[in-house]
Amino acid sequence: MDFLTLVQVLDSSLRLATPLLLACLAGLFSERAGIFDIGLEGKILAAAFVSAAVAYTTGSVWVGLLAGIGASVMLSAIHGLASITLRGDQIISGVAINFLAAGLTVVVAQAWFGQGGRTPPLQSGGRFEPINFPGAIPSKEMADVGPVMQLYSELISGHSLLVYVALLTVPLSWFVLYQTRFGLRLRAVGENPAAVDTAGISVVGMRYAAVVICGVLCGIAGAYIATALQANFTKDMSAGRGFIALAALIFAKWRPWYALGACLLFGFFFAVDNRFQNILLPAWSLSGVLLLTAFGLVSYVWRKDLLDKIVLGGLGFGVAFVSVLIVISVWSAGMSTQIKIPVVFIQSLPYILTVVVLAGFVGKAIPPRSGGVPYVKEK
Amino acid sequence: MPGTIHGIIGENGAGKSTLMSILYGFYKADAGEIFIDGQKTLIPDSQAAISAGIGMVFQHFKLVENFTVLENIVLGAESGEFLAPSLRKARAELAELAAEYELNVDPDAVIEEIGVGMQQRVEILKALYRKANILILDEPTGVLTPAEAGQLFRILGRLREEGKTIILITHKLREIMEITDTVSVMRRGEMTATVKTSETSPEHLAELMVGRKVLLRVDKTPAQPKHQVLEVSRLNVVDEAGVLRLKDISLNVRAGEILGIAGVAGNGQSELLEVLGGYQSATGSIRVNGSEIDLTGSSSDGQSRRARGIAHVPEDRQREGLIMDFTAWENAIFGYHRDPDHQLNRFLMNNAAIREETAAKMARFDVRPPNPNLTAKNFSGGNQQKIVLAREIERNPDLLLVGQPTRGVDIGAIEFIHKQIVALRDRGKAILLISVELDEILSLSDRVAVMFDGQIMGERDPSKTNEKELGLLMAGVISEARK
Numbered sequence: 001m002d003f004l005t006l007v008q009v010l011d012s013s014l015r016l017a018t019p020l021l022l023a024c025l026a027g028l029f030s031e032r033a034g035i036f037d038i039g040l041e042g043k044i045l046a047a048a049f050v051s052a053a054v055a056y057t058t059g060s061v062w063v064g065l066l067a068g069i070g071a072s073v074m075l076s077a078i079h080g081l082a083s084i085t086l087r088g089d090q091i092i093s094g095v096a097i098n099f100l101a102a103g104l105t106v107v108v109a110q111a112w113f114g115q116g117g118r119t120p121p122l123q124s125g126g127r128f129e130p131i132n133f134p135g136a137i138p139s140k141e142m143a144d145v146g147p148v149m150q151l152y153s154e155l156i157s158g159h160s161l162l163v164y165v166a167l168l169t170v171p172l173s174w175f176v177l178y179q180t181r182f183g184l185r186l187r188a189v190g191e192n193p194a195a196v197d198t199a200g201i202s203v204v205g206m207r208y209a210a211v212v213i214c215g216v217l218c219g220i221a222g223a224y225i226a227t228a229l230q231a232n233f234t235k236d237m238s239a240g241r242g243f244i245a246l247a248a249l250i251f252a253k254w255r256p257w258y259a260l261g262a263c264l265l266f267g268f269f270f271a272v273d274n275r276f277q278n279i280l281l282p283a284w285s286l287s288g289v290l291l292l293t294a295f296g297l298v299s300y301v302w303r304k305d306l307l308d309k310i311v312l313g314g315l316g317f318g319v320a321f322v323s324v325l326i327v328i329s330v331w332s333a334g335m336s337t338q339i340k341i342p343v344v345f346i347q348s349l350p351y352i353l354t355v356v357v358l359a360g361f362v363g364k365a366i367p368p369r370s371g372g373v374p375y376v377k378e379k
Numbered sequence: 380m381p382g383t384i385h386g387i388i389g390e391n392g393a394g395k396s397t398l399m400s401i402l403y404g405f406y407k408a409d410a411g412e413i414f415i416d417g418q419k420t421l422i423p424d425s426q427a428a429i430s431a432g433i434g435m436v437f438q439h440f441k442l443v444e445n446f447t448v449l450e451n452i453v454l455g456a457e458s459g460e461f462l463a464p465s466l467r468k469a470r471a472e473l474a475e476l477a478a479e480y481e482l483n484v485d486p487d488a489v490i491e492e493i494g495v496g497m498q499q500r501v502e503i504l505k506a507l508y509r510k511a512n513i514l515i516l517d518e519p520t521g522v523l524t525p526a527e528a529g530q531l532f533r534i535l536g537r538l539r540e541e542g543k544t545i546i547l548i549t550h551k552l553r554e555i556m557e558i559t560d561t562v563s564v565m566r567r568g569e570m571t572a573t574v575k576t577s578e579t580s581p582e583h584l585a586e587l588m589v590g591r592k593v594l595l596r597v598d599k600t601p602a603q604p605k606h607q608v609l610e611v612s613r614l615n616v617v618d619e620a621g622v623l624r625l626k627d628i629s630l631n632v633r634a635g636e637i638l639g640i641a642g643v644a645g646n647g648q649s650e651l652l653e654v655l656g657g658y659q660s661a662t663g664s665i666r667v668n669g670s671e672i673d674l675t676g677s678s679s680d681g682q683s684r685r686a687r688g689i690a691h692v693p694e695d696r697q698r699e700g701l702i703m704d705f706t707a708w709e710n711a712i713f714g715y716h717r718d719p720d721h722q723l724n725r726f727l728m729n730n731a732a733i734r735e736e737t738a739a740k741m742a743r744f745d746v747r748p749p750n751p752n753l754t755a756k757n758f759s760g761g762n763q764q765k766i767v768l769a770r771e772i773e774r775n776p777d778l779l780l781v782g783q784p785t786r787g788v789d790i791g792a793i794e795f796i797h798k799q800i801v802a803l804r805d806r807g808k809a810i811l812l813i814s815v816e817l818d819e820i821l822s823l824s825d826r827v828a829v830m831f832d833g834q835i836m837g838e839r840d841p842s843k844t845n846e847k848e849l850g851l852l853m854a855g856v857i858s859e860a861r862k
Contacts (some may be wrong), residue, residue, distance in 0.1 A: 130483050143712060178462070179461060179462050180460055180462060181457040181459070181462060181465065182460070184462055185454065185455070186458070187444065187446075187601060189442075191443045191445060191446070192443045195441040195442055195443050196455065197425065198437065198441040199425070199429075199441075199454050199456070200426030200427075200429050200455050201426075201454075226585075369444065
């Protein structure tokens with residue numbers, strides 16, 4: 001693997017991480033204010049469809065973006081109404097939004113364009129085009145220049161505007177959360193709404209504000225997928241990004257800078273999957289990785305409950321067994337034996353990571369203490 | 380009146396807290412008007428209360444646990460859009476307030492890492508930072524050691540000197556007598572009397588609160604202790620986070636005596652009760668009537684403890700003692716539901732008989748209303764506690780574990796519950812009493828042990844000790860614990 005390939009994979013990581021990052025920060029604002037939002041996925045999907053449809057119809061990507069944000073904020077408002085005003089269950093409301101978006105987008109797309117639930121391809125003007133920085137060279141000439149130029153032209157330059165917007169959202173979120181009055185109140189309302197209420201601030205108002213910010217960011221994420229990453233809307237094109245963003249949010253322990261790291265990691269896995277169909281690895285290194293995994297699992301469960309020991313310990317021993325089999329095969333076939341990692345495994349890596357993160361392997365992640373609980377004045 | 384401390388006393392549910400919540404704009408009054416300094420003032424929300432100069436220290440603090448002291452004080456009273464200047468300004472003002480009222484708190488400490496006494500100071504500072512002239516404190520001493528309570532009263536005295544008006548809500552008569560200038564008594568939502576503190580007595584106030592004469596001291600004869608019932612030796616408990624919660628606890632209780640365990644909440648008393656009650660594993664040894672009890676194995680649960688003659692009135696009746704959505708008769712047999720008396724045949728329970736029995740128990744324990752079909756949450760705190768107590772005492776256990784028997788219970792019911800506990804002792808049973816109310820420990824116990832930081836700091840004869848000495852033990856200042 002040469003340097004250019006690496007740069008290209010990183011470039012692609014950045015592009016694939018962008019919607020995750022926007023969605024993750026969206027979730028961050030909402031959950032920091034105490035509103036769990038499992039409906040990120042639905043909002044992204046709705047925004048993707050509306051932005052693509054409107055951008056195609058009007059020919060302007062900006063109108064499309066605004067329409068997408070509008071759709072997402074509307075769904076956010078529904079979630080806010082259900083979970084803040086009516087004090088309903090936040091999980092149920094979020095799930096309902098996901099179903100609503102999944103069904104409605106396809107039905108409306110079919111009725112509008114009659115192309116089997118998708119929107120027609122967007123022409124230029126209806127898309128966010130890459131921005132080329134001064135001095136950047138086109139991809140065709142990339143192989144002929146030095147590594148610094150490759151980094152500059154491929155990784156730093158040449159993304160659509162929304163990628164840079166997403167990256168700027170990280171320091172902006174940090175600033176808003178930790179350096180402004182609004183941020184202090186927002187964080188407080190997710191930890192102890194009673195403290196905010198007795199300080200004379202409206203809990204409901206703060207939570208609605210957070211939910212609306214969440215809607216705006218999800219809207220940008222959706223518009224990015226349909227008008228920058230792709231050039232039209234297709235059924236279920238959000239592909240679980242809303243849920244992966246939630247996993248990244250836990251991984252990031254509800255902090256903006258960590259969120260950037262987590263989303264880039266997930267983006268990297270997606271990029272690897274896109275780039276390499278089958279990976280050939282020397283068998284000995286694979287068996288080493290497996291052995292390490294097995295060791296990690298066994299030592300992790302050492303001080304846990306019996307059931308954990310049986311389940312995870314069993315898994316560990318299974319992995320160790322496979323590793324031993326590989327070692328035996330290397331023995332008989334020679335050190336240079338290579339093993340092909342199937343493409344499906346690479347594809348499932350981001351999702352496996354999600355499961356691992358959710359299972360709590362990343363250390364203690366403490367969610368906002370009043371998350372998921374509607375605020376009722378106590379007697 | 381400026382420069383005075385006004386006490387408001389009344390039983391639980393008399394309406395003290397509701398009244399104050401209305402003053403703070405937390406609830407809306409259906410009718411009536413509020414006057415501040417002779418001016419009619421409308422208080423539709425907390426913001427209005429704050430600008431009218433009212434500050435409130437709630438019984439359960441309204442602090443953001445993982446924020447710093449400074450952030451908590453600034454929250455809602457920021458001086459601008461950005462935090463840094465607000466925090467700078469607050470830090471300077473805090474230093475002034477600290478000097479003026481002797482309220483020293485580290486502004487950069489995180490709330491969850493400082494003690495409750497400190498947290499309460501933060502609440503007071505919060506009110507003062509908002510320029511409060513009227514300070515309302517709701518049951519401020521409930522969570523404090525006697526020494527901390529003393530400090531609080533000194534601070535309140537200082538605030539009074541500075542011309543602040545203080546309203547102190549409490550159900551403790553002693554505090555009213557100690558610090559207030561005037562006192563109002565509430566009963567069933569009505570203000571029944573307002574008197575000068577110097578012209579009244581605890582007995583008189585108690586009578587005004589309950590509406591009849593009450594016995595403030597528990598009437599009991601000296602204990603006649605007999606054989607050892609409970610012997611605990613070198614008990615250790617490590618919690619899930621790996622923290623040592625109980626350190627080498629050894630104690631014993633004999634038949635016919637009450638051993639009281641005093642201590643500030645959270646010093647291992649709950650864990651001790653959980654171990655004895657069978658739902659927390661431990662190392663060490665517990666013997667009941669001379670035979671060893673299983674501490675970790677399969678027969679370490681509430682069921683087998685009950686079979687060995689241990690009855691348990693848990694600390695938190697709403698979480699551990701009762702199922703709030705179940706009826707009184709269902710609640711009245713929990714833990715004893717496998718008894719043959721409750722079975723009709725192999726598959727069915729004899730619900731009719733249980734209901735009847737429960738009705739009789741409720742009559743004996745003066746549970747009001749005596750209706751076994753009512754769900755537990757429809758009873759008042761005192762009556763809920765009586766249901767639990769009836770369930771456990773009526774089984775005639777050899778050993779009764781009682782945790783916080785009168786927490787959130789009104790004076791009338793306290794008197795009754797105390798009588799029942801003493802009566803059980805006089806029938807020759809052993810009783811282990813855990814309470815954070817020092818008065819209760821002192822008046823009920825035949826021996827007092829003090830817990831601090833998971834250890835027994837010492838044991839005293841209640842007739843030969845005083846609150847000050849116990850307070851020092853509770854704060855861990857003096858200790859006879861094994862090192």
